[in-house]
Amino acid sequence: MQHPQEHEERILLATREFAKSINSGRKVVADMSSLVDATSRLSLSNLDYWERLIRWEFSEVLRSSTPSKWKPWTQSTPFLTWIDLCSGDGFKREKTLCSLSGAAPNSFFFALAVRRLNDWVRQVREAAQEKLPIIAKESDPEHVVDALCVTLPHWNSWGRLEDADKRVLLEITSIEEVSQALKLRIMSATSGPMTSMLAQVGRTATLDHCLSEIAEDAIQPSVRAKAYRCLFEGKMVWFEGRKWEWTDIRYCEGRLKPVLSERNLSVTSPFLETLKKAAVDHSPMVRRVAGEMLIRELKTIGEESLKLANLLASDSSPSVSERGKFALKKLETQEA
Template sequence: MPRPPEYCDLFTYRKRSVVPENVQELARELGVSFQRKKVSAELVSAFRSALQNLPAESVPRGASEIREIAQMNMAYGHREPIGLGTRFLQALGLNHKNGDTLLQDHPDLGWLLMFHGSGYVRQAAMEALTTSPSCPFEVAAVVYRLNDWVRNVRTASTTYGREFLVTASAEAISESAFFLLPQMNFLSRWDDQALSVLQDSIYRTEVLDEMREQFLAPRRGKVGQSLRLILQRADFDIHLENLALDARLPTVRAIAVETLLMGRARWFVGYRREWVNKVYGITRRVAEFETRNIEIDFEVEEILGAAARDKSSLVRRIAADLLISKREQLTAEMAELSDVLRNDKSSAVRSRIDFLDRTIASA
């Protein structure tokens, strides 16, 4: 994933922060106001507005930084000793039996308190929220609460996500998906219901249309990995032909061409250990992939011809690989494309066509 931008750290001992200076200042001011039980609607609104420009990949590190800046760690930051359970919530103004609570008056305060060091407060924050995430950072923050180490927080987050995450804007979901899709293999605490909430959010038609536009344009990060992961379900298959012909990034064109011509989607799922020498206890790490057959109609000759003439050797190699796999059923058009690739400037492409020629000659 791309590294989030860094800024000067204003309040902690870190040298750099992934949280912009204005967000740091607002988080500190809102955290102090929360402790003093003097929160204003203007300050809550200003803090949430400041989150709009944060990328989704800032959440893992940004959550701990915001918690520390706003003095919401369990170890310090409170002005008086307080107990746990009901007394703890009362001291923070979070007792649900009291109608005049800070979160009831300012539900959007939950966008700060979801990073609190106490699971009681994070749960109350998720239960108080009444609006959908409005930016990639908020989407990713909710997904990380779906994976919270406290079961009650995960339950509250799943209930929230079922109502509000699935209605977030297509732009916010699609942009955060480039970060969240690879993270799904590492977020291990959530259950099938929480995973279903995230998938229902990402695989909405309008979100997939927005992601197609993102894949067509150049962007940084492991875009190819995200494309392979979105292909775990068939919902995105209808966009593959468009990507194979018009995507700006060679990696995206290569994956789309490979998926179409080979008739299967392939994505990384993890690693396994494989024995090299049992006597000496030597193993190696081997990548594991899962596959899914795709069944969509497209012009094979058009895709193959475009791939054989692509300006990237990565894509041309895939065209050569398909010619090898279809060597027993080569059409006149395919034979013509092999002539085009025979003198390719890439040695990797030429060697494949040379193998094709030798195989045909020996048959």
């Protein structure tokens, strides 16, 4: 495993070589394979740092290697490439987005294009809205999903992101190849904010038909619990943001209150069958959801309620067994 210092040296070297080839005066597009290889090894969780590092190094090399103005025949061709998405010039970022075609070289460069939705220049954001769906359809779905996984769980912190920008990203998740890769990622990931990913993607019906599969087979217990809860309640709930709420305006005291939104699912699931599966899940987190739903629907379940209540009451997890015992007490009260 490479250390961050080694990653940084590789990035700087690849950026330097690419910048020199851009400014060499050749009338061919420079080869950026070394830069693509270097950025393919980066974690996208620290994307802001790598973007600033590449921008600084690229501009410094271009500035220092600019051909003499007395030799106009050696002036460089102003190529626009994926690396210009890092440019400090808003006009160049906009022009780069408008000129891009084909697939993104890797996850890093597609993530750079996604970040332009939060750009400080309005025209750049508009260009990103137009081009991102086109680029996503041409790109490797795994590269697209990599970028979405570092964007969707945190996009509420992007101050310039508007509803139109969110619709663009949700449109990308609905691309068939991307939605399939996204489902597999949510199910197979052993770490990361996959529960938040499922909730944010759930703003649309893209994964509604996969919720039963996710509930049964996802690796992370929190993801399975979220999927089961959605199936039980028939709706998807997601975190929309926070708003300030005064608790005592006389003393200027208040707090940030979470804002939730919801959408009814486009599919239905047999309640009792789903409850039985959740009740025997190997994670207490999921079995707690089963206990909660059993208590809520005791009157409608019928004879199976006693079996399920006894099963949960004998659970090895105290938080699950408490729910089972409470369900048994309610059943006794109903019979009395």
